[in-house]
Structure formats: structure tokens, C-alpha cells
Amino acid sequence: MKVLVAISDPERDSGLLETAAALAGDGEVVLASAIEVTGDATLASAQPEARARRRALDALAGEVPGRHARSLVTVARVAWDAIREACATERPDLLLVAWRRPGWDVLGTTIEAILRQPPCDLAVVKGRPARAKRILVPVRGGRYAQLAAQLGIELARSGAGAVTLLHVAERNGGRRPVTLYQLLGERAYDERVERLVTRSGDPAKVIADELAEHDTIVFGATGREGARDPLG
Numbered sequence: 001m002k003v004l005v006a007i008s009d010p011e012r013d014s015g016l017l018e019t020a021a022a023l024a025g026d027g028e029v030v031l032a033s034a035i036e037v038t039g040d041a042t043l044a045s046a047q048p049e050a051r052a053r054r055r056a057l058d059a060l061a062g063e064v065p066g067r068h069a070r071s072l073v074t075v076a077r078v079a080w081d082a083i084r085e086a087c088a089t090e091r092p093d094l095l096l097v098a099w100r101r102p103g104w105d106v107l108g109t110t111i112e113a114i115l116r117q118p119p120c121d122l123a124v125v126k127g128r129p130a131r132a133k134r135i136l137v138p139v140r141g142g143r144y145a146q147l148a149a150q151l152g153i154e155l156a157r158s159g160a161g162a163v164t165l166l167h168v169a170e171r172n173g174g175r176r177p178v179t180l181y182q183l184l185g186e187r188a189y190d191e192r193v194e195r196l197v198t199r200s201g202d203p204a205k206v207i208a209d210e211l212a213e214h215d216t217i218v219f220g221a222t223g224r225e226g227a228r229d230p231l232g
Contacts, residue, residue, distance in 0.1 A: 144220025
């Protein structure tokens with residue numbers, strides 16, 4: 001897998017590199033960063049800062065043993081525009097962005113805006129999930145659920161961990177519930193999947209109960225405005 005990592009601050013976002021390395025496997029990791037230039041300043045005025053950022057990213061890339069990692073630094077008016085362009089050029093399988101609270105600035109925009117129009121498959125990362133040994137993946141079905149299951153399994157494979165796939169079934173008047181195999185196919189029986197759990201009830205409560213026994217959670221989401229349920 002080719003993973004592009006959007007880096008705002010090399011020191012603060014170092015955990016993203018750890019996650020990218022775990023997910024990339026034998027693939028490539030691209031550390032992408034943009035220096036924002038605002039006001040009347042010229043783009044050329046940011047070149048010294050860009051060179052310093054490139055050195056910092058090169059140092060980070062050197063900490064990824066056994067994997068092909070490289071840096072990509074550009075200068076732009078809005079950092080997110082530069083990251084989108086990098087995705088168009090590099091064509092990664094996955095883009096990693098660090099979590100920020102809704103409304104907070106990230107790359108000159110917000111997490112909500114990034115989720116609404118992602119340039120490719122996207123994972124918003126909080127903490128250091130690559131260190132987790134017990135990974136919970138709630139599943140409802142659809143493309144987002146497939147991606148979440150794939151990422152959870154790859155994290156487990158990299159860190160010798162185990163995955164729990166959780167489906168919260170709807171109360172559907174006696175109809176037979178959908179199985180995890182129907183939702184995920186063969187991925188439900190990957191060697192890193194330790195538990196297949198189907199429960200009914202309030203999804204938020206069921207997930208919270210299960211999460212108490214796990215180190216991290218990976219779930220699919222949609223950034224569409226007005227979506228009834230963000231879980232994939």
C-alpha cells in the first residue's frame with residue numbers, strides 16, 4: 001500500500017509516521033507538508049522555511065527501517081490545496097491526516113471540510129494506533145466499513161495484534177440479521193480477526209462497552225453534510 005502522510009508539524013505529527021509505516025507494509029510512505037504563505041508575502045519568501053521542513057521530514061523518513069519513505073514539501077497559500085495536489089500527483093492508496101477537533105484549523109481548513117471531499121481514501125488518526133494490540137472495528141456495511149476493516153487488520157498484522165469485528169444489528173421485526181461475512185466477505189475470516197461479535201441495542205452504547213476491552217478503534221465515516229449516521 002502507498003500511504004501519503006499530511007504533516008503540519010514534524011514533531012507533533014510523528015505518530016502519523018508510525019501509523020503509516022504499519023499500514024504501508026512493503027509499500028511506500030510519502031511524507032507531504034506545505035508551508036503556508038499568507039497576506040502579501042511571495043511564495044519565494046518561504047523557501048528557507050521549506051528547506052528546513054524538508055530536512056526535518058527527511059530525518060523522520062530515515063526512521064522508517066526497511067520501507068521506502070521520502071519527503072515532499074511545497075509552498076502554498078492554503079496547505080490543504082497543496083496536499084490535494086500531492087494526492088493527484090502521487091496517487092496514494094491512503095491519505096493520513098492528524099485528528100483535530102471540529103472547527104479547529106488543520107492544513108488551512110477543517111476536518112469536516114476534508115471529510116466532505118477527500119481526494120482519495122482517507123484516515124483521520126488520533127493517538128498512536130500502530131501500538132495497539134486489541135483493535136475494535138465496528139461494521140455496518142458499505143465501502144467505508146470495508147476500508148476500516150482492511151486498516152484494522154493491517155494494523156494488527158504489523159503489531160502482532162488482534163481484531164474484533166463488531167456489528168450492531170438493527171431491531172428489524174424478526175428478520176434474519178445480516179452476518180459479518182455478508183458485510184465483509186472473506187475479510188471477516190482473516191487470520192488477524194480474533195472475534196466476530198453481533199449485538200443489538202443502541203450502537204453508541206454497544207461500541208462503548210466493547211471499546212473498554214480494546215486499545216483502539218477503527219471505523220468508517222462519511223463527511224456528507226446532513227448524513228443521518230456517520231458510521232460506515
